[in-house]
Amino acid sequence: MILIDQTEISQIIDVFNVKSSTIQIKGKVNAVSLVNCTKVSILLDSTVSSLAISASPSFTVQILGKVPTILIDGTDGGQVYLSRESIDVEIVTAKSSSINISLDRKSTRLNSSHLYD
Numbered sequence: 001m002i003l004i005d006q007t008e009i010s011q012i013i014d015v016f017n018v019k020s021s022t023i024q025i026k027g028k029v030n031a032v033s034l035v036n037c038t039k040v041s042i043l044l045d046s047t048v049s050s051l052a053i054s055a056s057p058s059f060t061v062q063i064l065g066k067v068p069t070i071l072i073d074g075t076d077g078g079q080v081y082l083s084r085e086s087i088d089v090e091i092v093t094a095k096s097s098s099i100n101i102s103l104d105r106k107s108t109r110l111n112s113s114h115l116y117d
Contacts, residue, residue, distance in 0.1 A: 001021075001022045001023070001024060002021060002022070002023045002024070003024050003026070004023065004024065004025045004026065005024075005026040005027065007025065007026060007027035007028070007029050008027075008029070009028050009029065009030060009048060010030055011029045011030055012029065012030050012031045012032075012033070013025060013029055013031070013032045013033070014033045014035070015032070015033065015034045015035070015037055015040070015042075016035050016036060016037070017035075017036050017037065018037045018038075018040050019037065019038045019039060019040070020038070020039045020040070021037075021039075021040055021041070022040075022041040022042075022043070023040065023041070023042050023043070024042075024043040025042065025043070025044050025045060026045055027045055027046075028045060028046040028047065028048065028065070029046075029047055029048070030047065030048045030049055031047055031048070031049045031050050031051070031052070032044060032047055032050075032051045032052070033051075033052045033053075033054075034051075034052070034053045034054070034056050034059060034061075035052075035054045035055060035056065036054070036055045036056060037056040037059065038056065038057055038058060039057075039058045039059075040056060040059050040060075041059070041060040041061070041062075042059070042060070042061045042062070043062050043064070044061060044062070044063050044064065044065075044067065045064050045065045046063075046064070046065030046066045046067065046085075047066075047067045047068070048068075049068065049069065050067070050068065050069040050070065050071060051063075051067050051069070051070045051071070052070075052071040052073075053070070053071065053072045053073070053075055053078065054071075054072075054073045054074055054075065055073070055074045055075060056075050056078070057075060057076050057077050057078070058077045058078065059075065059077075059078040059079070060078070060079045060080075060081075061078075061079070061080050061081065062081040063080070063081065063082055063083050063086045063089075064083055065083060065085050065086070066083075066085040066086055067086050067089055068089060068090065069089065069090045069091075069092070070089055070090070070091045070092070071092050071093075072091070072092070072093045072094075072096045072099055073093070073094045073095060073096065074094070074095045074096065075096045075099070076096065076097050076098055077097075077098045077099075078096075078098070078099045078100070079099075079100050079102065080099070080100070080101050080102065081102045082101065082102065082103050082104065083104055084104045087103065087104070
């Protein structure tokens with residue numbers, strides 16, 4: 001497991017060409033980008049702006065805090081686990097399939113959800 005715990009709110013974390021790994025990002029960062037990674041799991045506290053996933057099949061992301069926007073592009077197969085704080089996230093997908101979004105069972109603010117491609 002890769003642990004990133006010395007984080008600041010102004011930092012952007014870019015993850016490129018990683019395979020079969022787990023990455024934990026503690027604290028609040030500006031943004032996280034996952035590009036061309038296979039079978040990567042990310043455990044993320046919070047971001048100011050976004051989490052972007054591109055060309056990264058079989059990814060798993062668990063958000064513990066707040067992420068306002070998730071962008072998924074050109075990715076087949078992935079799991080996103082949202083916390084109660086991220087229930088109002090905006091998710092944008094393009095050229096992607098088999099993306100599962102799981103919500104915290106205790107979330108009661110969700111009336112309906114729609115995913116558009």
